[in-house]
Each structure stands twice: as C-alpha cells, then as structure tokens.
Amino acid sequence: MATLSEVARLAGVTTATVSNVLRNTQKVKPATVQKVQEAIAATGYRPNLMARALAEGKSSMVALVLPDINNPFYPEFVRVAERVARHRNYFLMVCNTDERPDIGRAYLHQIAGTLADGVLVLHTGISADDINALKTRRSPIVLASEEKVDLADQIPHVVVNFHRAGEIAGQHLLTLGHRRIGVIVGCGLEGMQVGRLEGFRDALHAAGVALPDAVIRNVSDTVAGGHDAAVSLLEQHPDLTAIFCTNDLMAYGASQALADRGIRIPQDISLIGITDIQLAKDMRPALTTVALGIEQVATISINLLLDLIENPTHEPTIVQVPDPVLVVRTSTGPARSGAA
C-alpha cells in the first residue's frame, strides 16, 4: 500500500502538504489539493479506514521477533509484514533480540499468548525445544527463512531455497568466464550460511571449476565483516576475478574495500551478493544479486501466522516460497582478459 511520501512525490509536494489536504486544513491552494487528490487516487493510498478499525479495538496484536534491527533485511521485512498485518486488522509489534538467543527466549515467554496472539520468529537462534515448550499457550509461532530447517520439529516454517540462490550466483559468474572466485560466507546465530555456499560450490563443481578452501572466508554477516574478508582475499589472492558474498550487506563492505584500493568493479573484479536489499539497488556500482524476494517471504510468513491464529486447528505447515531470481546490475561483468 502507498505511503504519504509516495503520494507527496507523485503530486510534487511535501508530505506536510499531503497531510494538510487529508485534514482539510484549508491552508492548501485548490490547484494543489487537486494534484494531491489525483496522487491519492493513483497510488491507492487509503487514509483512516484501517486505522479506524484498529483504534476501535477490532484488532489484535502479533509480534515479530528478530535478531538485529540494524541489518537492513529486517526493516524491509518489517515494513511489508506490518502492512499485511494491518490490512487484516492486526497490529505488529517488533522485538529486537540484539543477537541474543536468551533475550529472544525471554521475549517469547513474555509475549506469546499474552501480549501477542501469535509470534513470527526470524533467525534468532531460539531453539525448537524452547518454541515447543510454549505450545501449551495455544499461541501460534511461525519460523521464517531459517538457514537450517528441521522438518521433524513440527513447527510451522516458511522455507527459502538458499541452496538454489547460491547455485544461481555461481552459474552467473561462470557464464561471464570467471574461474578464480573468492567467497565470503556470512555467519549468524544459526551458524554459517552453508546452504548458499553449497549451492555455489555445486554450480562450480558441475562446470569442473574447483573452489579451494583457501579462497573462502567465514565472517560475521555485516558490512565490516565483508570489508575485512575482501581485504584478506585481495592480499592473498590477487589473481581473483570475482567475489561472491552470501549476503548483500557483506558485498557492500567488500565494495568499500575495493573502492579504497582503486580496484574497479566490475572491470577488475566482479561482485555478486544474495538477498536484494534496498542498498543493493542504491550502491554504486549497483549490485548484481540473487533476490530472495523479501516482500514475498514477509507476506507469506505473516499470512501463515494470521491463518494459524484464526484457524487454530490448522496442522503444522511447511510453506516453500518461490525460488530466488538473478538480478543483474552493474557489479558483474566478463572476467578480465588474460585472467583465465
């Protein structure tokens, strides 16, 4: 659904002006009012209707527990999940565990079945045992986009095909003639992003290209982690023609390390990530990446949670989101001549 900013942008006015038009403050010139009303119609912006239902108490609260609100994946997920929840007359509260499974567990105990009618858990490292211990509260808990999925857990899961994402990244670099490729693998609370690495390795293997351990760096999934790993790769393997990062945030860090050294992307080194966060589009050169479909994952996940709240007899469910897709931007190009 459209935001006030989108309406303002389309109408060529400030958000304060849109707000004044919505409140009928009479401060706004008729011509401007018309422009704003046209923009509201064009964007489908809906003032007040949802909010009124929510304020009148025809609504419930659900919670989203996530590990690190500073990692831009999560705000993008929150934005979508909050809108979908609101359309179904639910408020969404967000609980940031600061990467601490113990805090995540404490949040679950505090809110599941009491403050929140259901909880969506993202990458927090909370164990299946902890989640199963809350089953008696009859408040559904859904896990989304976990790196490792254990189907025996009987907890509703929304599953992303991370292996396929790595495979797509590998195939793209191979097609461009890259053979000497460095890899930066992120590590979060659930362990390494191993599925992505395995998919990448499988793609290279199928083409007869080796991926020696020496060109793989395991780091924390942050800008700084990507930066430092790229520095190390560049120093020890100056013959690399491409770097694959298992997440965009690390690719952003790697791009800084390259920029600081005057290494051109993609002429000297190609760079590819996974996820397609907003920063991938915004950075220069814009990042080629394998899009996981944050919007789809968030929509499917929150809808599954709300379905389980509204239909508590629902069986535990595994939902697979559509496969990732390659998004080619300017950070990848042919392997530099003479390099292969």
Next chain:
Amino acid sequence: MATLSEVARLAGVTTATVSNVLRNTQKVKPATVQKVQEAIAATGYRPNLMARALAEGKSSMVALVLPDINNPFYPEFVRVAERVARHRNYFLMVCNTDERPDIGRAYLHQIAGTLADGVLVLHTGISADDINALKTRRSPIVLASEEKVDLADQIPHVVVNFHRAGEIAGQHLLTLGHRRIGVIVGCGLEGMQVGRLEGFRDALHAAGVALPDAVIRNVSDTVAGGHDAAVSLLEQHPDLTAIFCTNDLMAYGASQALADRGIRIPQDISLIGITDIQLAKDMRPALTTVALGIEQVATISINLLLDLIENPTHEPTIVQVPDPVLVVRTSTGPARSGAA
C-alpha cells in the same frame, strides 16, 4: 553492551561457536573456548543475566512508535533504546506507523496504559491534542527529537538543537571557501526540516553569503529524494561547488547522482549532511556530516520515559541533548579553484 557478533569478531570465530561455548556444548576445542572467554571478558558481554530477569516477569513493556523503520536513523535508535531499556528490566516493543499519523494514533490508543507502561514517540506526526487525550491513562508519553517543539504542550520532550546543526554545516563549507552552495531540505511528517535550513542560512548570512531560493530544493527525506534534487541542482546550477543536505540519507542519494555523472566528490563538489547514521561512515567517499548523537538522544529519551514510569509524579520535562558536532570525513574539501 556487546553483542554476540562483537565477541565472535574479537575471538576470530563464528557466532555459532560463541553460542556453543555459552551453552557448554562440549563441541568446541579448549583453545577456542579460552579465546571466546577472553573475548567475552574483554567486551563485557553478559549472557543470560538480563534475560533471566526478563523471563521471570520482573519486567515491563514499553513501546517506541516511529514512522519509517526503513529509514536507517530509526533502527540505530531502536538498537540503543532497546539495550538501555533491557538494562533497566524493560522490554521494548517497536511500532512502525508507515508514515501514517492515523496509524500512530491507533497504536497509541491500543497500547498506552494497557500493553505498554509508557510510550516513546518519534517523528510520527501525531498531534499534541491526540497525546493529551491519553493523559487520563496515567501512562507517560515522551516525544523525542521533534523538528518543532511547542513548550506549551506540557508533554515531556527530548529536544535536539537542529538550528545549531545547520549552522555548523554552513560554517564548515564557508571555511573551505565555498560560496555557491546548493541546499536539499528534507520533509517528513512534521513538515520541513526548517530549523536546519535556518541555521545554515544564518551561518551564511553572518559571512555575507547569499542563499537564493533558486538553489534550495524541498524533497522527501529519502535516498530517491536526495538523488532527484541533486540532479535538478546540477542541471540548473552547474557552478555550485558544494551541496548541503539536511539529512544524511538524502546526501547518500545526492552522492549517487554525482557518481552517475562522473562528478568527483570533493574535488568538483563537496557534500555534507546532518545526523551521522552508519551509512555516512560506510559510503565512499565517507560523508562529512554534523552528528546529532543518535546514541545520546536514544539513551536520554528512553531513560526519561522510564524515569516517568517509575516516578509518575514527575513534572513534565524538557530535556535538551548536547549540541551537535562536526564530523569531517572525505566528502568535503576546498572549493575548486576559479569557482569563487
């Protein structure tokens, strides 16, 4: 307080390994256990203690209502506020209004005095009247870092000196010899970031430098807004030697517009922002900016809210945070020769 990632980084291991050490899983080599324990000691990471208190119910819930979780200022604020709250045995839930004052109002009605023992409100465009209407609930509401402060409102406020921030930005560019400067002013729910612009204008005025309306662009406070405004300024005023943005996010957008046109920062055009979000440090060239002290603002704001919860007889309070400070990085330099 330290995160698991910071411990892992210092110990040179993955966060999964740190997690295993904390859980005594016996999977980890003794030498690694020692490295991790040293890193825990060095960082001051405190596992479990807080979480245990929280899980045992010796805790309360407070809420932070904010307009746009995708604007990186807010996640940085959340991270600090959540940690401070946790240290005082409070959970922090985050409510994203999606830039809609009506949704913000609905959240306030739903949570103030019921789900949450107090609410911190950030830039949501919720009116003082709406907030005063909730006074009977005896649940304190604190406004933080508003662009416009009306002291007559009698609502507790945490005030940032935005005028001074603009002034500092202006003085810095003047010192570097800039006289023809474009300005990009952001607009959020509370109207334009006018205080920042006025401070900037005052600095220029004091030095006898004019700031014609023609070089000022009013846009939404987003990456796209900054990008488009910079394109317009560059087309219509090729003689500019510097651009001042009232927020870092727009400066990031402006830097893309410059990069896309092969315009060098700072040799051809200097660029300065306000706030000092993480992206200001991460972008290349790194952004010179006027730091508002997100950590201080968040800490002071949440502490004021918790003080008011614990001492309800407390008088309405206005707290001024320390003045902003200039952070010089590589995006500003002397005005290009022959330009003045």
